Amino acid sequence: MSTGLGASRREFLRAMGTAAVGALGAGWAMAQEGGPGGPGDDRKVRVGIVGGGFGAAFQWHLDPGCIVEAVSDLRQDRREHLMAVYQCEKAYDSLEELILDDAIDAVAVFTGAPDHVRHCTAVMDTGKHVMSAVPAGLTLEGCEQLIEAKERNGVIYMMAETSHYRPETILMRQLYQDGVFGEIEYCEMEYYHPARPGSAERQALWYWNGEPTWRHNYPPMLYPTHCTDFIVGVTGERYTEVSCMGLRPTAEEDPETVDNQYDNPFDTGIALMRTDRGHITRCNRSRLLHAHGERAQWFGAESAAFMPSWAGQPFVVKRVGEADLTSHPDYMHLLPEPMRVPTGHGNSHAFLTHEFILALLQEREPEVNVYDAVAETAPGIVAHQSALKGGELMKIPSFDPA
Ligand SMILES: NC(=O)c1ccc[n+]([C@@H]2O[C@H](COP(=O)([O-])OP(=O)(O)OC[C@H]3O[C@@H](n4cnc5c(N)ncnc54)[C@H](O)[C@@H]3O)[C@@H](O)[C@H]2O)c1
Numbered sequence: 001m002s003t004g005l006g007a008s009r010r011e012f013l014r015a016m017g018t019a020a021v022g023a024l025g026a027g028w029a030m031a032q033e034g035g036p037g038g039p040g041d042d043r044k045v046r047v048g049i050v051g052g053g054f055g056a057a058f059q060w061h062l063d064p065g066c067i068v069e070a071v072s073d074l075r076q077d078r079r080e081h082l083m084a085v086y087q088c089e090k091a092y093d094s095l096e097e098l099i100l101d102d103a104i105d106a107v108a109v110f111t112g113a114p115d116h117v118r119h120c121t122a123v124m125d126t127g128k129h130v131m132s133a134v135p136a137g138l139t140l141e142g143c144e145q146l147i148e149a150k151e152r153n154g155v156i157y158m159m160a161e162t163s164h165y166r167p168e169t170i171l172m173r174q175l176y177q178d179g180v181f182g183e184i185e186y187c188e189m190e191y192y193h194p195a196r197p198g199s200a201e202r203q204a205l206w207y208w209n210g211e212p213t214w215r216h217n218y219p220p221m222l223y224p225t226h227c228t229d230f231i232v233g234v235t236g237e238r239y240t241e242v243s244c245m246g247l248r249p250t251a252e253e254d255p256e257t258v259d260n261q262y263d264n265p266f267d268t269g270i271a272l273m274r275t276d277r278g279h280i281t282r283c284n285r286s287r288l289l290h291a292h293g294e295r296a297q298w299f300g301a302e303s304a305a306f307m308p309s310w311a312g313q314p315f316v317v318k319r320v321g322e323a324d325l326t327s328h329p330d331y332m333h334l335l336p337e338p339m340r341v342p343t344g345h346g347n348s349h350a351f352l353t354h355e356f357i358l359a360l361l362q363e364r365e366p367e368v369n370v371y372d373a374v375a376e377t378a379p380g381i382v383a384h385q386s387a388l389k390g391g392e393l394m395k396i397p398s399f400d401p402a
Pocket of ligand 1: 050051052053054055072073074075078093094095096110111112113115133134135160161162213345
C-alpha cells in the first residue's frame with residue numbers, strides 16, 4: 001500500500017496550475033509549445049457529425065484544427081439543428097450515406113446506444129477515425145468487434161466519456177500521476193438519472209412520437225461509463241470481477257417495465273467491483289432513487305477526495321496533516337481561446353472535442369481510447385449479468401493487447 005506520504009503541500013498545489021496539462025492528454029503540452037496541433041499548425045481535420053440530440057452539444061466548429069464537413073440525422077429537424085449549430089451546409093439523410101463522403105476524415109457518432117458498435121464499425125471500415133458517444137457497446141462481443149475494427153483499419157477510436165474531463169477528475173488524474181494522492185484503495189461512484197413512473201423526464205426520454213425509444217427500460221448497468229471512468233480514467237486500472245444486485249420494480253409498481261425490449265427487470269443496479277490492483281469500487285446506477293448526478297468519492301490510506309453532490313456534499317480533498325483543498329481550477333485556460341465556452345457535464349465537452357482533434361493531428365492514441373472505452377463499458381455488461389443471477393461474483397474479461 002503506497003500512501004504518497006512524502007508529498008509536500010507545494011507539490012499538492014502544483015497540480016492546480018498549468019502543470020496539470022499532462023492530465024488532459026499526451027500531446028497537450030507539445031501543442032502548447034508550438035508542436036503539432038498547436039497555434040502554428042494550420043492543418044484541419046474534416047469531421048462528420050451524426051446524431052442531432054446530444055451530438056449537437058460539442059464544439060467542433062470552434063476548434064482551430066477542425067472543419068465540420070457534413071452532418072447527418074435521420075430526422076430532418078435534427079439535421080437542420082446540426083447544420084445551424086455547426087454552421088455547416090452539407091447534410092446527409094443517414095450515417096450510411098455520410099460515411100461514403102471521401103472529404104471526411106473522422107466521424108462523431110452520437111446515435112442511440114444500441115447502434116454504437118454497428119455504426120462505429122461501419123465508420124472505421126471506411127478508413128475513417130471515429131468518436132463514439134457512450135457506452136462503447138451493449139455486449140462483450142460488441143466490445144471485441146470494436147477492437148478488431150480499430151486494429152484492422154489502423155484508425156483512431158475515442159469514446160466521448162464526459163466524466164473524464166470533469167475538472168475534479170482532471171485534478172484527481174494529476175494528483176494520482178504526480179504520486180500526491182497515493183493509491184486509491186476504495187472508490188464510491190454513482191450515476192443517478194431519475195425517470196420514475198409517470199414523470200415528465202421518463203416521458204421525454206422513453207418515447208418519441210408515441211413509440212418507445214432505445215432508452216425505454218434500458219438496463220441501468222449497461223450505462224456504466226460515467227462511473228467507471230472515475231477509476232479507469234484516473235489510474236488506468238481495469239476491473240476484473242463484479243457482483244451486482246438490482247432493484248426490480250413489480251408490474252404493479254411500474255407497469256411500463258413489463259415485456260420490454262431488453263427483457264430488463266431492473267431500475268437500479270448496485271455493484272461491487274475489484275480492480276486488477278486489488279482495489280474495490282462500489283458503483284451505483286439508478287433511474288429510480290431520489291438522487292441526481294454523476295460523481296465519485298475516492299479514498300486512500302492518507303487521502304480522500306469528494307466530488308460535490310446534489311445532496312450538499314461540497315468538493316474537498318482531505319489529506320492527513322494538510323489543510324483541506326476546497327477549490328479546483330476549471331482548466332479552461334488550457335483550451336484554445338475560441339473553445340473556452342461553458343458546456344454541459346462539468347464543462348467537459350470542449351475538452352473531449354479538442355482531445356480528439358489533437359490526437360488526430362498528432363497521430364497518437366487519444367484519451368479514452370478503444371481499450372479504455374471497453375474497460376469502462378464491460379464491467380457494466382458483466383454487472384448486469386451478475387444481477388440477473390442474483391449477485392453472482394463474475395469475471396470481467398480483459399480486452400487489452402497481450
Ligand atoms: N454525458 C454523456 O456522455 C451523454 C449524455 C447524453 C447522451 N449521451 C449519449 O449520446 C448518444 C445520443 O444521445 P441522445 O440523447 O441524443 O439520443 P437520441 O436517441 O435522442 O438521438 C440519437 C439520434 O441519432 C439519429 N440516428 C440514429 N441512427 C441514425 C443513422 N443511421 N443515421 C443518422 N442518424 C441516425 C436519430 O435520428 C436520433 O436523432 C447516446 O448514445 C447517449 O448514450 C451521452
